[in-house]
Amino acid sequence: RMAHLAIEGVSKLFGTTFAVRDFSLEVGDGELVCLLGPSGSGKSTLLRMIGGFEHPTGGTIRIDAKNVTTLPPERRPTGMVFQSHALWTHMDVFNNIAFGLKLRRLPKVEIRQRVEDALALVGLADYGRRMTTQLSGGQQQRVALARSLVLEPKILLLDEPFASLDQHLRERLREEVRDIQQRLGITTLFVTHGQDEALALADRIVVMRDGGTEQIAPPSTIYRQP
Ligand code: ADP
Numbered sequence: 218r219m220a221h222l223a224i225e226g227v228s229k230l231f232g233t234t235f236a237v238r239d240f241s242l243e244v245g246d247g248e249l250v251c252l253l254g255p256s257g258s259g260k261s262t263l264l265r266m267i268g269g270f271e272h273p274t275g276g277t278i279r280i281d282a283k284n285v286t287t288l289p290p291e292r293r294p295t296g297m298v299f300q301s302h303a304l305w306t307h308m309d310v311f312n313n314i315a316f317g318l319k320l321r322r323l324p325k326v327e328i329r330q331r332v333e334d335a336l337a338l339v340g341l342a343d344y345g346r347r348m349t350t351q352l353s354g355g356q357q358q359r360v361a362l363a364r365s366l367v368l369e370p371k372i373l374l375l376d377e378p379f380a381s382l383d384q385h386l387r388e389r390l391r392e393e394v395r396d397i398q399q400r401l402g403i404t405t406l407f408v409t410h411g412q413d414e415a416l417a418l419a420d421r422i423v424v425m426r427d428g429g430t431e432q433i434a435p436p437s438t439i440y441r442q443p
């Protein structure tokens with residue numbers, strides 16, 4: 218599952234404003250990096266460019282040395298989880314997670330096995346037949362995570378996945394994500410504007426401001442309040 222990510226001089230211009238400006242970063246195999254910064258500092262735009270949902274104005278993004286800068290999301294080995302999960306309300310949990318596998322026309326037995334494994338991984342082993350509308354907010358975000366992981370991405374991209382949840386639940390899910398991330402050894406970028414969240418989760422923290430990096434350091438040596 219491990220992969221190496223290299224972001225080289227990436228910029229994104231919206232109109233006359235740089236959302237991201239000449240940004241460079243390398244993320245190693247199995248590392249968890251938090252992008253931390255105030256609203257509007259370019260965290261989401263950067264993550265969306267890594268996932269292929271936006272294309273850079275300039276610069277290069279490589280995954281395992283392959284240039285993916287202009288590839289669409291479905292042709293990248295990335296999986297993205299958004300703040301609002303956008304689960305399909307007309308499908309049960311199983312089918313929400315199976316959807317991407319069905320598109321790939323995998324055999325039914327393999328789909329069933331992989332969905333069951335993904336559900337077990339996020340602690341929802343018996344929830345396959347529930348409708349997503351019957352789930353709590355935290356359970357819905359676990360389904361969103363399973364839906365992403367079932368496609369076996371090499372890089373996991375999480376954009377403030379727990380921002381809409383209360384503090385207690387957010388802390389619990391944070392621990393679960395850290396646990397899953399370490400078990401899979403999956404290279405992960407996690408966007409947050411919460412310093413406590415970044416300190417609890419990250420191997421390294423990238424502090425962003427005005428589309429650039431203000432500081433890059435492990436939690437133990439990060440010193441400046443963003
Ligand atoms: P963050 O995730 O740190 O809150 P964003 O990446 O969402 O920051 O936004 C960075 C800057 O880019 C902001 O000024 C925002 O208004 C602008 N921006 C983001 N997306 C768009 C867009 N689709 N069109 C125009 N401006 C955008």
Ligand code: ADP
Pocket residue numbers: 256257261300
């Ligand atoms: P968040 O703070 O949760 O990241 P944003 O307000 O930054 O939310 O962005 C929500 C959506 O709106 C994103 O798809 C982003 O690209 C888009 N967006 C953000 N700022 C602008 C803007 N100034 N003009 C157009 N779209 C924008």
